[in-house]
Amino acid sequence: MKETAAARKPPGASPPRPSGSAHTERLTKVHGSGPMAVRALDEVSVVFPAGRFTAIMGPSGAGKSTLMHCAAGLEDATSGKVFVGDEELGALSDRRLTRLRRERIGFVFxxxxxxxxxxxxxxxxxxxxxxxxxxxxxxxxxxVRVLRLGDRVAHRPAELSGGQQQRVALARALITRPDIVFADEPTGNLDSRTGAEVLTLLRGAVDDLGQTVAMVTHDPVAAAHADAVVFLADGGVDDVVDGPTADRVLDRMRELGGRS
Incomplete structure (x- = not known):
């Protein structure tokens, strides 16, 4: 099992860390059946360590969003296991799974x-x-203070900019103090300046609030905000890079693209 490792530490005293993290064990997801079956994930084992920021990258069709959806309990796995903390999602009833998603997982899309x-x-x-x-x-x-929303909490979404709305969405993901926040292309609908601000806020949620974040992205600059990048290819984990830079990530993506 490849486990992401911390490459950055916040300055000064370490903030309190969530007790749990999420991980998968030989996670497999097959769409369809028979000759038309597509194996979106093929025995993927990956760890999202507590109090760290992990990016998930790979070519189109590599299984990035499927991994996130299965790890977040939004899709059932065909085989293998998914854990949030010490809870195996596949062993939970629908009611308990709904409660876990609501209380222990945050979502930003x-x-x-x-x-x-x-x-x-x-x-x-x-x-x-x-x-x-x-x-x-x-x-x-x-x-609210960390996300700089103090003067916006009485406003409705139509009265907020795109960046402010995404900050509200991030605050909603953090309010339950979840074990992990899953972010699926969180800057995809934002301009570059606002997107950079949201990435800085995600980084700050890890460093200042002790949050665990896993983010799907296609952007090497976005991935460089993370402590580690998990690269997927053909439904499996191809590599894990600690301490990513935009250039290292771009080079790795080019290598994966050249093989597809």
Whole structure:
């Protein structure tokens, strides 16, 4: 099993780390059956270490989004195992899996998926509202401060820029203090300047809040914000690069593209 390793450490005292991480063991996902079957993932074993930022990259069709969806419990695996902390997702009932996704996994996607009739504050606390829980005021204030949303929490999505909406989406992902946040091309709908800001905020969530982040991206510059990059090819883990730079990632992607 290839395990990503930390390449960066925040300055000063280390922030408290979440107790769990996510990992897969020989994860296989097959779409369809018979001659038309497509093996999207082929016995993928990968670890997303607690308190670290991992990027997932690979050519089109390599299995990036499928890996994320299975690891996040959004798709069932054909075989193999997925763990969030010490919980095996395949062993959970639908009800317990829904609860785990709501309370222990955060999601950030290209589409911000904010409810237009709710304020930023209400969108942020929505996972806890659905669970019948009250947010910790101190943690809410910390997340809002780190993501620089203090003067925007009373605004509705239509009154926010794209970057501000993505910040709200990230705050919503963090509010439950999840074991891991999965981000699927989180800068895909943003201009380069706003995208860079969101990546800086994801990096800050790891360094300043002790969060665990796994991000699918096609952008070498985005991947360079991570502690490590997991490269997929043909449904399997091809390589894991610690301490990535944009140039190293680009060179690796060119190698993978030349083989496809």
């Amino acid at each position: 290209q589409a911000f998926n904010l409810l237009p009739t709710l304020t930023a504050r209400d969108n942020i606390v929505l996972p806890m509202t659905l669970a019948g829980r009250t947010p910790d005021p101190e943690w809410f204030d910390t997340v």
